[in-house]
Amino acid sequence: MNKATAVTLTVVLGLVAISVPIAIAIHLAWKQAFNQEMELASSIAQDILRRNHASLDQVRAVFHELAAAQASDPCSDENRRLMAKLDLGSEHVQAIGYIKDNVLRCSSFGRHKTVVSAPAYETSYGAEIRLALEFPLLPGKKFLVVTDKATGYTAAVHPNLPIDVFAEDPDISVGLFSVPSGRLILGRGNFQQQWMGHLGDAEQAQFSDTQSLVAIQRSSRYAFAAFASVPTAKVYQGLVQAALVLVPIGVAAGVALGFAVRYLAMQQLALPAMLKVALRRHEFFLNYQPIVDLQTGKWVGAEALIRWRRPNGELVRPDLFIAVAEEAGLIQRVTQRVMTILGSEAGELFERYPDFHIAVNLSAADLESQATIEGLRCLARETAARHGNLLIEATERGLMRAEVVKEILGEIRSMGVQTAIDDFGTGYSSLSYLESFEFDYLKIDKSFVDTLGKDAATSQVVPHIIEMAKSLKLEMIAEGVETEAQAQFLRERGVQFAQGWLFAKPMSFEQLIAGLSASGASQECALQNGGMRGDAPEVARA
Numbered sequence: 001m002n003k004a005t006a007v008t009l010t011v012v013l014g015l016v017a018i019s020v021p022i023a024i025a026i027h028l029a030w031k032q033a034f035n036q037e038m039e040l041a042s043s044i045a046q047d048i049l050r051r052n053h054a055s056l057d058q059v060r061a062v063f064h065e066l067a068a069a070q071a072s073d074p075c076s077d078e079n080r081r082l083m084a085k086l087d088l089g090s091e092h093v094q095a096i097g098y099i100k101d102n103v104l105r106c107s108s109f110g111r112h113k114t115v116v117s118a119p120a121y122e123t124s125y126g127a128e129i130r131l132a133l134e135f136p137l138l139p140g141k142k143f144l145v146v147t148d149k150a151t152g153y154t155a156a157v158h159p160n161l162p163i164d165v166f167a168e169d170p171d172i173s174v175g176l177f178s179v180p181s182g183r184l185i186l187g188r189g190n191f192q193q194q195w196m197g198h199l200g201d202a203e204q205a206q207f208s209d210t211q212s213l214v215a216i217q218r219s220s221r222y223a224f225a226a227f228a229s230v231p232t233a234k235v236y237q238g239l240v241q242a243a244l245v246l247v248p249i250g251v252a253a254g255v256a257l258g259f260a261v262r263y264l265a266m267q268q269l270a271l272p273a274m275l276k277v278a279l280r281r282h283e284f285f286l287n288y289q290p291i292v293d294l295q296t297g298k299w300v301g302a303e304a305l306i307r308w309r310r311p312n313g314e315l316v317r318p319d320l321f322i323a324v325a326e327e328a329g330l331i332q333r334v335t336q337r338v339m340t341i342l343g344s345e346a347g348e349l350f351e352r353y354p355d356f357h358i359a360v361n362l363s364a365a366d367l368e369s370q371a372t373i374e375g376l377r378c379l380a381r382e383t384a385a386r387h388g389n390l391l392i393e394a395t396e397r398g399l400m401r402a403e404v405v406k407e408i409l410g411e412i413r414s415m416g417v418q419t420a421i422d423d424f425g426t427g428y429s430s431l432s433y434l435e436s437f438e439f440d441y442l443k444i445d446k447s448f449v450d451t452l453g454k455d456a457a458t459s460q461v462v463p464h465i466i467e468m469a470k471s472l473k474l475e476m477i478a479e480g481v482e483t484e485a486q487a488q489f490l491r492e493r494g495v496q497f498a499q500g501w502l503f504a505k506p507m508s509f510e511q512l513i514a515g516l517s518a519s520g521a522s523q524e525c526a527l528q529n530g531g532m533r534g535d536a537p538e539v540a541r542a
């Protein structure tokens with residue numbers, strides 16, 4: 001990637017890093033305000049339902065008591081006294097009377113002969129409803145009147161009482177509608193007939209349109225439902241309030257992320273220059289991760305893994321700087337550095353453990369260059385390496401220029417340096433393509449080993465890789481083995497070697513030597529000369 005592209009990418013990423021948290025903050029503020037208003041609507045609807053249940057329960061109790069009195073004349077003095085008593089004792093019922101043939105014959109206030117309107121509708125539980133009836137002694141006051149169809153007893157409820165909630169807020173509409181007919185029974189403010197459709201057979205419904213947030217709650221005992229609606233404008237007011245808290249947090253998070261992106265980008269852009277300095281100042285060192293024989297558990301080799309410690313003590317991860325070194329054309333110098341360090345350390349190792357091997361990672365550029373042959377020859381000389389003491393690991397991505405790589409690999413093998421295909425299965429090589437390269441080992445990638453024992457689709461891949469390796473007559477090294485179950489699986493299927501935290505993490509040269517001494521690995525290593533092919537004139541010690 002050139003510098004201009006990297007700068008553009010950084011600016012774009014920085015803008016995204018800043019704007020995404022702000023967008024998330026605004027979205028959260030909106031959601032919070034919306035939920036808050038919806039919860040308010042829902043709690044009002046439930047309150048209205050509670051109040052209506054209380055009113056109706058009292059009306060039914062009144063009817064029950066009057067029926068129980070079994071008066072032969074519903075308007076007798078005694079029965080009217082009972083009406084007055086029940087009336088006084090009820091919080092919701094304002095007047096009690098007796099209606100027959102649409103004539104109010106008497107009430108707790110006395111005898112009448114007032115013609116009243118026909119009921120607006122009849123309920124499923126045998127009550128007749130008149131929505132706005134005036135009592136003779138209370139002119140100008142309209143009541144919701146319920147008449148027990150069977151007895152004619154009638155109770156009047158103040159129409160505002162059940163919906164007398166949030167009355168001080170004119171923007172909030174509330175009411176009660178009959179479920180079967182969709183007719184509004186009581187209400188204040190705005191009510192749209194089509195809201196009913198949202199309830200269907202459900203207990204409750206919550207929805208919004210461009211103007212309102214609506215909550216509907218169905219009665220579990222009567223054929224009506226209560227609703228409350230809050231104007232959408234209130235959500236915007238709430239949004240502003242929530243945004244005042246959340247947006248500054250989002251801006252702070254965005255700015256912090258923006259700085260982080262900038263810092264990382266600067267580091268990334270500066271890395272090639274830093275790498276050059278690090279190569280000059282010898283800031284690299286090696287770690288070694290043991291490779292074990294899965295049958296005996298002995299350490300038979302180790303992979304050399306480069307480490308970069310900056311002068312301030314910071315360790316830079318190889319998966320960060322190797323890619324940069326490859327892109328910046330510095331990887332061959334890095335590989336050369338690996339071989340130089342190895343040259344100063346491995347001689348002692350091969351002398352004490354003649355059958356031990358050390359693996360060196362090669363990138364694509366290394367695999368295409370004669371300089372690698374020279375480097376390995378020099379390393380073999382310096383360390384007095386025997387046939388099989390040195391091994392190179394090439395990834396599938398490194399094999400792109402097949403013809404050139406084949407030639408270099410051939411020369412490497414003819415020196416007695418063994419070859420392994422690394423990260424197997426993560427690239428795009430076909431079997432026939434791989435067959436055309438001569439490798440000694442196949443390294444099964446950690447990503448496949450990770451899936452062993454899991455239900456993942458890729459967990460089926462390892463047995464196929466093993467079969468393939470067998471058919472290509474390659475020995476196998478499984479990477480990233482972390483559990484005994486994985487080791488057991490691989491062992492049972494004939495995988496010879498493994499590497500991973502289950503056995504040992506990457507370690508210093510001194511730790512490797514100490515570990516080898518402790519395990520007494522000298523003569524019994526499994527990567528015997530018998531496991532190698534061809535002569536090795538350059539590396540074989542006399």
Ligand SMILES: Nc1nc2c(ncn2[C@@H]2O[C@H](COP(=O)(O)O[C@H]3[C@@H](O)[C@H](n4cnc5c(=O)[nH]c(N)nc54)O[C@@H]3COP(=O)(O)O)[C@@H](O)[C@H]2O)c(=O)[nH]1
Nearest residue numbers: 305306318319322338361362363480481482499500501506
């Ligand atoms: N061209 C070169 N590439 C190199 C060199 N040194 C390292 N690398 C490559 O960098 C990548 C990261 O390497 P590293 O951080 O050293 O990680 C290695 C092991 O530590 C890790 N590993 C091994 N076992 C386990 C395990 O059980 N769990 C776990 N979480 N990680 C584990 O795997 C890395 C080794 O991978 P591989 O090379 O594929 O065998 C990595 O791609 C290195 O190749 C260098 O000198 N040159």
